Amino acid sequence: xxxxxxLLTPLSVHTPRFVTYTEKGWHLDALIVTERIIxxxxxxxxxxxxxxxxxxxxxxxxxxxxxxxDLFHSxxxxxxxxxxxxxxxxxxxxxxxxxxxxxxxxEREAHDFFGVRFEGLADHTPLLLAEDADYHPLxxxxxxxxxxxxxx
Amino acid sequence: MYTKHKEETFVLNLGPQHPATxxxxxxxxxxDGEYIVNAEPVLGYIHRMHEKMAENRTYAQYLPxxxxxxxxxxxxxxxxxxxxxxxxxxxEVPERATVIRVIMAELNRxxxxxxxxxxLIVDLGGFTPMLYIFDDREKIIDMMDxxxxxxxxFCYLRFGGVSCDIDDTFIAGVRDIVxxxxxxxxxxxxxxxxxxxxxxxxxxxxxxxxxxxxxxxASGAVARASGVKHDVRQAEPYSGYERYDFDIPMSTDGDSxxxxxxxxEEMEQSLRIIEQAVKNVPAGAYRNGKVPxxxxxxxxxxxxxxxxxxxxFGIRMVSDGSxxxxxxxxxxxxxxxxxxxxxxxxxxxxxxxxAFMGSLDLVIPEIDR
Amino acid sequence: MEPxxxxxxxxxxxxxxxLLSLCRANSLWPLTFGLACxxxxxxxxxxxxxxxxxxxxxxxxxxxxxxxxxxxxxxxxRKMAPSVVTLYDQIPEPKWVIAMGNCAISGGPFVFEGQYGxxxxxxxxxxxxxxxxxxxxxxxxxxEGILTLEEKLTGKRRFPRVESGAQK
Amino acid sequence: xxxxxxxxxxxxxxxxxFLGGVVVVVSPxxxxxxxxxxxxxxxxxxxxxxxxxxxxxxxxxxMRYGAVYYxxxxxxxxxxxxxxxLFPVAVVYNTQYRWQxxxxxxxxxxxxxxxxxxxxxxxxxxWNRRKFRKG
Numbered sequence: 001x002x003x004x005x006x007l008l009t010p011l012s013v014h015t016p017r018f019v020t021y022t023e024k025g026w027h028l029d030a031l032i033v034t035e036r037i038i039x040x041x042x043x044x045x046x047x048x049x050x051x052x053x054x055x056x057x058x059x060x061x062x063x064x065x066x067x068x069x070d071l072f073h074s075x076x077x078x079x080x081x082x083x084x085x086x087x088x089x090x091x092x093x094x095x096x097x098x099x100x101x102x103x104x105x106x107e108r109e110a111h112d113f114f115g116v117r118f119e120g121l122a123d124h125t126p127l128l129l130a131e132d133a134d135y136h137p138l139x140x141x142x143x144x145x146x147x148x149x150x151x152x
Numbered sequence: 153m154y155t156k157h158k159e160e161t162f163v164l165n166l167g168p169q170h171p172a173t174x175x176x177x178x179x180x181x182x183x184d185g186e187y188i189v190n191a192e193p194v195l196g197y198i199h200r201m202h203e204k205m206a207e208n209r210t211y212a213q214y215l216p217x218x219x220x221x222x223x224x225x226x227x228x229x230x231x232x233x234x235x236x237x238x239x240x241x242x243x244e245v246p247e248r249a250t251v252i253r254v255i256m257a258e259l260n261r262x263x264x265x266x267x268x269x270x271x272l273i274v275d276l277g278g279f280t281p282m283l284y285i286f287d288d289r290e291k292i293i294d295m296m297d298x299x300x301x302x303x304x305x306f307c308y309l310r311f312g313g314v315s316c317d318i319d320d321t322f323i324a325g326v327r328d329i330v331x332x333x334x335x336x337x338x339x340x341x342x343x344x345x346x347x348x349x350x351x352x353x354x355x356x357x358x359x360x361x362x363x364x365x366x367x368x369x370a371s372g373a374v375a376r377a378s379g380v381k382h383d384v385r386q387a388e389p390y391s392g393y394e395r396y397d398f399d400i401p402m403s404t405d406g407d408s409x410x411x412x413x414x415x416x417e418e419m420e421q422s423l424r425i426i427e428q429a430v431k432n433v434p435a436g437a438y439r440n441g442k443v444p445x446x447x448x449x450x451x452x453x454x455x456x457x458x459x460x461x462x463x464x465f466g467i468r469m470v471s472d473g474s475x476x477x478x479x480x481x482x483x484x485x486x487x488x489x490x491x492x493x494x495x496x497x498x499x500x501x502x503x504x505x506x507a508f509m510g511s512l513d514l515v516i517p518e519i520d521r
Numbered sequence: 522m523e524p525x526x527x528x529x530x531x532x533x534x535x536x537x538x539x540l541l542s543l544c545r546a547n548s549l550w551p552l553t554f555g556l557a558c559x560x561x562x563x564x565x566x567x568x569x570x571x572x573x574x575x576x577x578x579x580x581x582x583x584x585x586x587x588x589x590x591x592x593x594x595x596x597x598x599r600k601m602a603p604s605v606v607t608l609y610d611q612i613p614e615p616k617w618v619i620a621m622g623n624c625a626i627s628g629g630p631f632v633f634e635g636q637y638g639x640x641x642x643x644x645x646x647x648x649x650x651x652x653x654x655x656x657x658x659x660x661x662x663x664x665e666g667i668l669t670l671e672e673k674l675t676g677k678r679r680f681p682r683v684e685s686g687a688q689k
Numbered sequence: 690x691x692x693x694x695x696x697x698x699x700x701x702x703x704x705x706x707f708l709g710g711v712v713v714v715v716s717p718x719x720x721x722x723x724x725x726x727x728x729x730x731x732x733x734x735x736x737x738x739x740x741x742x743x744x745x746x747x748x749x750x751x752m753r754y755g756a757v758y759y760x761x762x763x764x765x766x767x768x769x770x771x772x773x774x775l776f777p778v779a780v781v782y783n784t785q786y787r788w789q790x791x792x793x794x795x796x797x798x799x800x801x802x803x804x805x806x807x808x809x810x811x812x813x814x815x816w817n818r819r820k821f822r823k824g
Contacts, residue, residue, distance in 0.1 A: 025455035167742020286568030604743035
């Protein structure tokens with residue numbers, strides 16, 4: 001695990017830290033600089049990690065959306081978490097579908113729910129919402145005007 | 153003047169209402185005659201906003217949602233929710249409760265694998281096994297129904313244990329069902345697994361390489377049939393699974409027949425776990441009494457993975473200390489297994505694609521969440 | 522959705538209509554149409570123990586052109602709503618709709634403030650003949666629903682009604 | 690135009706059989722047209738739409754498709770004609786049996802089964818999986 005930490009440190013905002021697995025559920029946690037997420041994922045991909053999922057979390061008071069990349073190594077049985085913070089409106093994140101083809105659907109889903117556009121992702125058509133969906137339901141400010149617009 | 157027409161392909165909708173999609177999954181197929189040129193799954197026809205609901209439900213109110221996420225493996229899904237909340241709030245689970253949870257989860261896994269087996273054979277054209285497996289399923293579900301009270305969407309687990317205790321008739325019933333199921337599985341192998349038509353339809357269809365599994369994040373029997381040795385019950389043991397010795401059925405050919413035999417073998421392993429669990433169910437409380445009514449978990453995010461009948465289901469929960477979760481991400485194993493489809497299916501015959509989808513064991517509400 | 526009146530044939534004879542209703546009541550062909558959890562209970566009803574074949578309804582037709590009954594079992598999301606109405610339109614008359622499960626009746630557990638994705642009840646889209654509450658309703662409840670539909674057709678109930686314990 | 694009485698009876702049989710056939714075929718159509726409801730309720734006027742799993746079909750089916758289906762039809766025609774000629778043979782086959790009849794039958798069927806062997810050699814019956822170039 002230490003070889004990965006040394007490779008990740010130059011790419012991350014502050015040095016990656018270890019968390020206790022029984023308390024949190026993963027081993028390594030790193031906040032990555034937004035532009036370097038592809039290199040960070042490449043480090044973990046070369047080490048043999050698979051991408052489990054990409055989670056979007058909306059922090060309106062801090063004014064940004066956090067993308068959490070869960071990676072898992074089946075032989076070493078270790079979990080690593082990469083985090084990226086991007087601006088709430090109109091910000092672009094980098095797509096890692098070139099490394100993990102499975103990431104394309106997770107990124108389309110993050111675009112569905114949070115409106116995050118991924119540079120390098122082929123199509124941004126809604127994955128789970130209707131084809132003409134222009135609303136992003138999981139953003140915290142969505143609940144307010146939900147009732148008047150979409151009740152049928 | 154001879155004009156060269158572009159190769160005439162037509163678009164076929166293997167649409168929301170189709171017997172072979174086991175639910176409302178739509179696949180837009182660009183076809184050239186019987187061959188598939190390009191397959192594009194369209195999801196969202198049963199999107200039920202589980203993750204949005206989590207943000208205005210308390211932890212206890214959210215329990216029924218989990219069993220409606222994947223109604224065939226409902227116990228494993230609510231187990232994931234209970235484990236992550238227990239991890240976040242530091243709730244102790246008594247010994248007897250972990251064993252009851254394992255027994256119920258494995259019984260649920262067998263009923264889910266049985267229905268997958270029946271549905272796969274119906275997709276290949278044989279209707280009779282469907283009636284046989286429902287006969288077995290009803291026997292197992294009767295036992296679980298006598299304890300949990302429901303047949304499919306069990307809302308049986310609580311934080312810190314289970315909602316009601318198991319009694320001796322249940323334990324005796326489980327002891328009898330294990331040999332009975334073994335004879336039934338032997339019969340299924342004799343009648344179906346070595347059937348020449350099944351071999352013809354499944355061998356060499358839908359080959360998945362370990363690199364594909366890694367790049368798409370496939371898990372469960374789909375990954376294990378391609379040589380990726382990963383089972384959450386042994387990789388990250390939870391709820392006392394490290395006490396039971398069972399092995400993980402593996403295969404390296406990666407075709408539909410390998411997935412078929414791996415899943416059939418998994419049923420036998422589940423029977424082994426149940427046998428060991430029922431041998432000595434420890435006495436004591438079936439539920440931790442000191443769980444506060446309104447839970448206030450620690451601030452921060454947590455992750456919990458659980459081995460469901462279809463793969464590694466994970467919950468990433470972000471809590472802000474209040475009694476409703478701030479964000480609840482449900483990592484669906486079927487979504488990753490299905491994302492393999494476009495690459496595997498290219499150039500395949502349509503009938504083979506249906507056999508391949510049957511071997512993937514998809515439950516659509518879990519994909520659309 | 523204002524309900525349209527049920528179209529009638531050219532010739533209507535009282536005795537003939539009774540005969541036709543009796544024949545239709547005992548051969549209701551449902552559409553193979555499973556949305557969510559209730560679909561598994563529908564399959565369990567079609568299987569050996571609960572055996573809907575006793576009431577003539579075990580022929581599940583995949584194509585709407587050959588079906589009589591549209592059993593809506595599960596949640597109708599807004600993306601699926603046009604497809605459900607299309608299927609209903611494509612079923613030739615005489616046709617009936619059974620709303621099975623709370624989701625089909627009123628949106629069930631997925632109705633909450635700020636919900637954006639589901640239609641709260643199938644009767645907002647198409648007329649419903651029989652409602653079967655439950656989440657999911659047990660196979661016995663689906664059989665009771667089929668019997669209620671048969672009673673609605675023929676006016677008589679051929680099978681004993683399950684008396685609730687209180688009256689005994 | 691005088692025909693013998695038994696020929697007339699035979700003629701009557703044929704006419705009766707023919708009329709029975711017509712009645713049996715046509716009457717259900719007429720009856721169902723009369724008593725069945727004339728139209729079906731529709732809330733999205735999608736009744737006329739082609740049934741394709743509940744979604745509007747994309748593109749139309751009038752297009753050029755592989756020749757494999759045409760070859761199947763040809764082979765079927767060859768054997769259909771074969772059976773057609775065997776019907777009259779079956780009627781008179783056993784009246785005064787000469788072993789030449791069997792040989793002629795075998796020769797006739799043998800020549801026609803050459804079609805099958807020819808098609809087999811041209812491997813019309815194997816559906817090989819074609820790999821499509823990406824993109």
